Amino acid sequence: MDKRMGLAEAAGLVADGDTVVGGGCLYSRPPYAMLFELLRAGRRDLVLARNLMCYEAELFLVRGAAAKLMTSWVGIGLPWGIPRVFREFAERDPSIYEEWSHLSFGLRFLAGSMGMPFLPTASLLGSDVLKRTPAQEMRCPFTGELLVAVPACQPDVALIHAHRVDPEGNAQVEGPVYMDLEFARAAKTVIVTAEEVVSPEAIARSADRTVIPGFLVDAVVEVPFGSYPGECYGLYEADFAHFDKYVELVNSGGAGGVEEYLRRHLDEAGDFAGLLDLVGASALLEQRRRARELVAA
Amino acid sequence: MDKRMGLAEAAGLVADGDTVVGGGCLYSRPPYAMLFELLRAGRRDLVLARNLMCYEAELFLVRGAAAKLMTSWVGIGLPWGIPRVFREFAERDPSIYEEWSHLSFGLRFLAGSMGMPFLPTASLLGSDVLKRTPAQEMRCPFTGELLVAVPACQPDVALIHAHRVDPEGNAQVEGPVYMDLEFARAAKTVIVTAEEVVSPEAIARSADRTVIPGFLVDAVVEVPFGSYPGECYGLYEADFAHFDKYVELVNSGGAGGVEEYLRRHLDEAGDFAGLLDLVGASALLEQRRRARELVAA
Amino acid sequence: MSAPRPEELMTIAGSRLLRDGQVVFAGVGAPLEASVLAKRLHAPSLTVVLEGGSIGPRMIPGKLPISTNEMRAQVGSTMLVGIIDLFLYAQRGCYDVGFIGAAQIDKFGNVNTSYIGDPDSPKVRLPGSGGANDIVSSCREIIVMTRHEPRRFVEQVDFVTSPGWLSGPAERERAGLHRSRPVAVITDLALLGFEPESGRLRLDALQPGATVESVVEATGFELLVPDAVGELAPPAQQELDELRRLQDGDPQAPARLQEVASAP
């Protein structure tokens, strides 16, 4: 079955209030084209989940697109400091940030992807993080060992950006897979964006590199540079200068700075291709050059 | 650290009575060179575990090398029928075969590889298999759902045959990984045989294909055709004619037929290279041709 | 072209139960052949899944695999995955149909592939569950395929390797088996379904040449026989041709491969 469609149509698979998990990790292979499209479509009150959450936290909070964040860490990276607008939201109402440790967050999705309602772990033991999550202590039925049970998460939608995908949704990535497998298998609906759509035969030629099987996937969208301003392994590095400019806007204007960013890069750009035009071909090619340089090293 | 050694030295890492799990699946990428070496070394009373167990079940039982089999299925394949000598042993003393379902067997090692004493599953529910294993029913601490808890297995030794490995033990396979990851990560000692030993740089060039990290590995042995008479993905097909001859011996001679096979192929062959000589270069090259034909298809 | 053999009737009838777009987890032997046949005929978007880690393989005619773990079972796959993951997709509810064989089956569709006789002192030690127990525990609809003989169709299996309806729907629910549902048993004589209230096997339709009497006679327990019993359409020429081509391959293929590929 051919599942190809455009970003706008794919955004129609996400409903207000849904729990939406985004693949990749921080600014590495994030599904930014699709996340931006959800903002453009005016989705509201989502529970936005990523294992480490980058600047999309602020974009979604300011627009009211996310009512809650579920993650283990929020920020762009140490050089950019603690995100100011995120702080404003989370200090006003701490409940908007459901904090897990990185592994326990992942195990929620692993449990969901296994079709199990929970999984045991040694993480969170003795911590205050445990007290503010629905995870709870349990004992091993065989050994009596004290463990933590984390409840499964089967999100409404998973957004994954891959290197290549066939029209049925069989998707392959290069480099680390992060938690993409667990997110995709746990979710009820899966949207795969990819740098390129290829034939099923091209996928079959390296079937041991396929990480998401087509039967999980509901929508396939070809979006070159779909992780921009993040990186995509081997293809383009993250645009740190873009993050610099964003943080400048936020540091000077707070939530207004976020709005200013969104107005320019989402609203006025019109669509994701418009954003790439705004960035400019030479800047994108420079990110590509840097990635090739790293992978060749 | 350079962990290269010969088969005989590697066999010294296995003690009588150990629980030893072999990678691959049935006659696909089995660690036969190493398993034969354990027979040659006269190991006794092992608990031999594989997810699906091929003719090594009979070789180990007849020699007294295995006191018990842990698996989900025993046989070569439908055309060869139920193994006669296996039946004799298991009908005389059913306790020598600890039967699990394929998944519950795997989850024991997955639990062990996660450092957890158990994992939950929906397999075995309501079955008589459950009653004859240490698995037990449990309820999900969140939902109350009735599930089965399988106890972890952390075997003494895992034997894995890989396509390539570097001297530190970073190992890569082509095609399906079967349960190799879980076996290796669960085991206390890991012996990797491989079609070829390559440089760490060669491994790093496709780091996303590495399935076993060096820090798990205790011994690295280069053994071309190390899965013979089984197959190794893309490199050689299983030698079905060899299995035919083995089954003929067993059908006519019972345990004596197994002994006859071992005398010829292990004792008289001297070592694994001797076994390959016995098979002959042209037969091996024919298996290689068939594999290439399949992978090219 | 010769008349259909019993195995061929069974395999072709099994293939017709699979619908386009489904995902089927097929056991080795006849279930695998039926699944591959369905994909080649009426269900091109069927995804076949095999125990060794293959998702979406396309077999080479005349080189059907003997096990579900070998290269022949992996040819043309869109995904090759670890075995635990392959089964966890089932547990997650991703597979529409689980399709297995059986050494012994009882009137509730419980399957035994472990012991004939007393498990503590068995008459025959069978090979074991393999993935069958996992398949029937987790795939949404369960289809069993086996030759129709009294020694296979018994009042009560000696050992429940892979649960059917146990002693009925209530016990099945008590056992926590809510993910899957046994729906059909295909044999060379008939298509059997389950009576919803009791979970007992019921004669739904006859294979060409079979009669109610011949089916009842080949069944070692009291089979439910409704007033109206259907008849399965005989194999179409295209079905037979394609199945034989799958098994035998083209005439140039090495004899050995063909022999093995068509083994029971």
Added chain:
Amino acid sequence: MSAPRPEELMTIAGSRLLRDGQVVFAGVGAPLEASVLAKRLHAPSLTVVLEGGSIGPRMIPGKLPISTNEMRAQVGSTMLVGIIDLFLYAQRGCYDVGFIGAAQIDKFGNVNTSYIGDPDSPKVRLPGSGGANDIVSSCREIIVMTRHEPRRFVEQVDFVTSPGWLSGPAERERAGLHRSRPVAVITDLALLGFEPESGRLRLDALQPGATVESVVEATGFELLVPDAVGELAPPAQQELDELRRLQDGDPQAPARLQEVASAP
């Protein structure tokens, strides 16, 4: 060559705690730099493991990663693995050392990277645990590295994101934390250990230029000070040179990369 800066003292002292042949799970920033430095100097067989899935990466001088998930953190790795698997290796007991930073740490080595003030009405909402909680729960020996300031070294953390000795070894045992053991805190002023009986932080050795008084003054709780306090050897020229080369790269590298790579 200029005198060592405080961060450099800390990073170099941290690097010396790592032994050849160990596997170290390093957090972003100074722990990562210390680990890479150790591998380049005295521990060539050290395996560095990073949160994003890298096992055994070799960094490019001047292109140290900002996050542990990006290409710069993956260069030259012998294995790239899924994040859950990467952490499960820790839970399995495969990692000798867990090496993290801290926003706030108390006298039992408990680390807070979640909330300053009351969690229900925080003064500062910090970014959160990331992998720190998992690292301290499962890696065999835990080392924490942080600047030595009274606002960081507090009597009791506002929130235990990543447990140290909790309120002492007995409570840690009750909590089920038997897989790991906090062993050291490295700062720009000192190397601190834990008193075995109480689990309280103890001054073990001074950084060059620091005194017992300056350390006590920079600590917001009563630090245990034994009779004999050691002194850490000053950075060797080779250590300083290599660290600076790692951070700054060779002069031809783009300025932007160097700037980012040397960020705190």
